[in-house]
Amino acid sequence: MSQPKEVPQMEKIVSLAKRRGFVFQSSEIYGGINGFWDYGPLGAELKRNLRDTWWRAMTRDREDVVGLDATIIMHPAIWKASGHVDTFSDPMADCLVTQKRFRADHVEPQSGVVYKWTGATDETGKTSNDTFSALLAAGKPAESARKVGIQFYTQRGLTNPQLLGETTEKVENSRGFNPENGAQLTDPVPFNLMFKTYVGATATEEDKAYLRPETAQAIFAQFKNVVNSTPQRVPFGICQIGKAFRNEVTPRNFTFRSREFEQMELEFFIKPDEAIEAVCGSVAPWSESADLSKPQDNWGWEMWHRYWVKERTDYYAGIGLGADVLDYHWQTKEELAHYARACVDILFKFPFGTEELEGIAARGDFDLTAHQNASRKPQDVFDEEVKNAFAKWTDEQRAALVERKKAEHRAKEKGGMTDAQVDEWCEKLFKGFYVPHVIEPSAGLDRLALAVLSNAYTEVEKTDPKGKSETLYVMRFHPRIAPVKVGVFPLLKNKPELVAKAREVYELLRKNLAAFYDEGGSIGKRYARQDEAGTPFCLTIDFDTLGEKGDDLKDTVTLRHRDDGSQERVKISELLGRLLPLVG
Numbered sequence: 001m002s003q004p005k006e007v008p009q010m011e012k013i014v015s016l017a018k019r020r021g022f023v024f025q026s027s028e029i030y031g032g033i034n035g036f037w038d039y040g041p042l043g044a045e046l047k048r049n050l051r052d053t054w055w056r057a058m059t060r061d062r063e064d065v066v067g068l069d070a071t072i073i074m075h076p077a078i079w080k081a082s083g084h085v086d087t088f089s090d091p092m093a094d095c096l097v098t099q100k101r102f103r104a105d106h107v108e109p110q111s112g113v114v115y116k117w118t119g120a121t122d123e124t125g126k127t128s129n130d131t132f133s134a135l136l137a138a139g140k141p142a143e144s145a146r147k148v149g150i151q152f153y154t155q156r157g158l159t160n161p162q163l164l165g166e167t168t169e170k171v172e173n174s175r176g177f178n179p180e181n182g183a184q185l186t187d188p189v190p191f192n193l194m195f196k197t198y199v200g201a202t203a204t205e206e207d208k209a210y211l212r213p214e215t216a217q218a219i220f221a222q223f224k225n226v227v228n229s230t231p232q233r234v235p236f237g238i239c240q241i242g243k244a245f246r247n248e249v250t251p252r253n254f255t256f257r258s259r260e261f262e263q264m265e266l267e268f269f270i271k272p273d274e275a276i277e278a279v280c281g282s283v284a285p286w287s288e289s290a291d292l293s294k295p296q297d298n299w300g301w302e303m304w305h306r307y308w309v310k311e312r313t314d315y316y317a318g319i320g321l322g323a324d325v326l327d328y329h330w331q332t333k334e335e336l337a338h339y340a341r342a343c344v345d346i347l348f349k350f351p352f353g354t355e356e357l358e359g360i361a362a363r364g365d366f367d368l369t370a371h372q373n374a375s376r377k378p379q380d381v382f383d384e385e386v387k388n389a390f391a392k393w394t395d396e397q398r399a400a401l402v403e404r405k406k407a408e409h410r411a412k413e414k415g416g417m418t419d420a421q422v423d424e425w426c427e428k429l430f431k432g433f434y435v436p437h438v439i440e441p442s443a444g445l446d447r448l449a450l451a452v453l454s455n456a457y458t459e460v461e462k463t464d465p466k467g468k469s470e471t472l473y474v475m476r477f478h479p480r481i482a483p484v485k486v487g488v489f490p491l492l493k494n495k496p497e498l499v500a501k502a503r504e505v506y507e508l509l510r511k512n513l514a515a516f517y518d519e520g521g522s523i524g525k526r527y528a529r530q531d532e533a534g535t536p537f538c539l540t541i542d543f544d545t546l547g548e549k550g551d552d553l554k555d556t557v558t559l560r561h562r563d564d565g566s567q568e569r570v571k572i573s574e575l576l577g578r579l580l581p582l583v584g
């Protein structure tokens with residue numbers, strides 16, 4: 001499994017993940033396949049727990065969000081309308097010597113002296129007129145750049161090439177050279193990230209379809225069906241968890257950038273601010289001291305956006321990712337998509353750097369409008385309250401709103417409505433019809449699994465009474481997401497009465513929470529094994545449990561806590577009552 005050498009912490013996590021069955025390289029017995037990962041027994045449980053906590057927080061615990069489970073392959077027109085066919089691409093550049101492929105915008109900017117050649121010739125008289133350049137690494141002799149030049153022309157069929165027309169030039173912060181050998185990269189070309197496939201047996205161009213590169217579009221495409229089949233009315237959300245596929249140019253950092261991954265996305269539909277203004281008189285202004293604890297009728301897009309940033313932050317805190325490991329990147333005007341009003345990336349401090357875990361975007365009505373235009377099926381909703389509110393407005397008030405809206409759109413550099421479109425939009429709004437706007441919290445399940453794996457990973461130095469020290473590994477998962485919640489051990493495996501009692505306790509617990517029975521090796525070894533698996537609680541059944549020291553301790557077990565190693569005696573009858581609230 002390739003990892004950047006400069007991140008030893010990551011190498012250790014990757015190694016533990018494999019050793020303990022969290023994550024395996026896909027197809028490993030055939031050499032693996034770049035950008036694809038499998039989850040082993042512990043990883044599958046961890047991922048399921050993360051999925052469940054998200055689903056519960058986003059929909060079961062709320063009255064205003066419902067779920068969806070859509071197909072991975074959808075009508076290709078969806079991806080045309082959403083803009084993915086035309087613009088979902090990354091810039092790709094290849095090294096002209098090694099042919100290694102780079103994501104052009106991810107190449108480390110380099111400064112230095114560039115050696116350029118107009119061509120080369122060799123002793124057989126063969127020449128190449130291809131120009132080539134190489135960046136000289138700082139502190140290296142000019143010969144090292146020339147060596148790269150010679151490699152380039154050798155690959156073009158020259159034997160012992162003589163470089164021709166050498167010139168040099170200084171460059172600053174250039175992404176045009178391979179950081180590993182200084183060789184020139186090709187000009188970046190856009191590379192569409194969608195995986196293509198064919199539906200049906202004929203496999204013609206007309207049958208071309210795509211594996212979805214995100215789960216969100218299905219939510220937009222099914223918006224009307226959800227509205228028509230549930231009592232939900234705007235503001236409300238539709239969420240979905242599922243596989244997404246992106247043919248990433250350079251998958252890297254373990255599971256962080258994979259080609260097949262799972263997303264957890266919510267589209268939360270809200271009224272346009274103009275509708276709120278009509279119904280409530282004004283739109284609640286955002287300020288640092290705004291109370292975001294409970295949604296209010298007078299919230300416009302900005303308060304809803306801030307609310308979802310807070311909700312998502314609270315969710316992460318609830319599974320053990322607190323403020324100390326998270327950060328935020330508010331996209332600048334230049335970074336924002338033309339239709340987006342705001343977008344914040346929630347970042348996690350991964351061992352290889354602070355990187356995006358989730359994006360939360362205020363996307364206006366871009367998506368539903370795009371599908372409305374492409375499918376010619378109306379995606380607007382009727383809102384009686386909005387209609388009644390505008391009915392109370394004077395003609396002057398309405399005219400002022402139309403003018404304001406026109407000025408707003410004329411000022412847009414890209415994607416603004418024409419005056420005629422604004423007239424039509426306002427006309428509909430005054431009658432209570434609008435295409436909902438949307439706030440989109442979009443998280444990656446695999447990135448989250450990697451975040452909790454990195455966050456949990458702890459090394460503990462232990463010295464035995466003989467002075468011999470060893471490193472133990474403890475995965476400090478929050479109990480809610482730990483793959484196994486409780487380990488159950490008989491003190492000795494060759495005492496049938498201890499084994500019988502331990503199995504009885506195990507059977508009692510496992511009906512309610514993920515439990516693991518282990519009788520192999522010393523108790524210390526068994527604790528260590530569960531620490532590596534991240535099991536927060538372990539129970540030992542000993543002779544006291546059987547009543548050998550009298551009735552006081554009969555039917556009690558030793559409960560050991562992973563994080564501080566503390567132990568206490570707990571009655572078997574009280575175990576579920578103690579453990580369930582901690583892991584639920």
Ligand code: ATP
Pocket residue numbers: 214246248255256257258259261263356357358359442443444445446447
């Ligand atoms: P990035 O800039 O890292 O490529 P993105 O901005 O393209 O991510 P989105 O399209 O906003 O990502 O996707 C939402 C979430 O899906 C991301 O925050 C991330 O958690 C997850 N995600 C996106 N691409 C990948 C991937 N290749 N592998 C794993 N998770 C991914």
